[in-house]
Amino acid sequence: PTDQQQTRHRRLIPLHVRARQSPSLILQLKMLRRDGGSNMIAIVAGFVLGSAATATLAYFTVPSARRTQGQDNSEESVRHSRSIAVGNTQNVPEERKKASSRSLPPEIRSEQLSRNQLYFGPGGLSSITASNVCVVGLGGVGSHCAHLLARSGVKYLRLVDFDQVTVSSLNRHACATLEDVGMPKVTVLKKFLEKVCPDETYLELDERVQMYTGDHDKDGDLLDGKEWNVIIDAIDDVPTKARLLAHCIRRGIRCISCMGAGGKSDFTRLHVSDLRTASRDPLASKLRQSIKRLLKNDETIKDDSYMDDPDRISVVYSSEKTVAKLADFTEEQKDEGVHKF
DSSP states (O other): OOHHHHHHHHHHSOHHHHGGGOHHHHHHHHHHHHHHHHHHHHHHHHHHHHHHHHHHHHHHSSOHHHHHTTGGGHHHHHHHHTOOOOOOOTTSOHHHHHHHHTOOOHHHHHHHTHHHHHHHHHHHHHHHTTOEEEEEOOSTTHHHHHHHHHHHTOSEEEEEOOOBOOGGGTTTOSSOOGGGTTSBHHHHHHHHHHHHOOOTTTOEEEEEOOOOOSOHHHHTTTTOSSOOSEEEEOOOSHHHHHHHHHHHHHHTOOEEEEOOOTTOOOGGGEEEEOTTTOTTOHHHHHHHHHHHHHHTTOTTOOSSGGGSOTTTEEEEEEOSOOOSOOOOOOHHHHHHOGGGO
16 A cells, blocks of 8 residues: 555554554553543543644644755754853843743754654644644633643734633643632633743634634634635534535635544543544534535535545544433533524
8 A cells, every 4th residue: 555545544553453463552541441430431532633643743734855855954943042041030121021931942842843843844833833723612622722832832813702701611621720610711711821822923723703604694703814724613513513524625725624522431432533424423523514515505515525535524523322312412502403503
């Protein structure tokens, strides 16, 4: 098989199969599975989503020649970045202190991303630090995904969610605390990520406290204004997910979408695949049907090859059956129609 086929095949292999070759990994997975419970799989799904997006940016948006160029110099650049001298700001005026507090010297930023460069290489990291990513949905999955993307060095990150932090969401959100209850999820996450990288030269956070509907008249420029390297779908209702993926298919935008994780606990059953392969996930099945209906009369879409192409639509899903009863639908969801969730 070609290198591309081997890479795709590896993406389809679940974690529990890969772990057979690593006793230490098996032990770690068992401990996390025992202690994490159902909420852990949503968090791990966010990690997988963020990791998949970062790898996509590093390895699929930069030519292979750039990925390998300068690999021998990565250790030298890391050693150089370790020699950091932070100046004393004791006698600096307050205005300059505020400005300097949001400014990172190049040496510090280099050190901050030094381990990323060791893994992806100079070319891969350059691709990540020049990328534009939009994350739609900042709950238990999306917040962790956006968190990891910010730490990975993404240049521009648009955060989209209309909802507020609730007490019941504190068990799975990436950074929200009791003090944040009632605050917009977007605002809470942006405030946290600014502590990771306050310098907009390196990380520009675009805060959008707004619901994505798929209706351009309502959404306005919510998904416009940037040439996206990837859009992350972490939405939790089928019609809206379908409209977002249909938008990406029409525009030729790479999208990584997360399926259902509620009521599941075995995150060794997580997979990354194309949309058609995600056959054991009820949400994926509904999503495929909804997307086909949306694109049925679209003359620009000639066939359903997007279902089989993970470079257009990648899906993070679990092949595990639900092991715990899910929370009941809210009255609002019941009024809207439970078949949408």
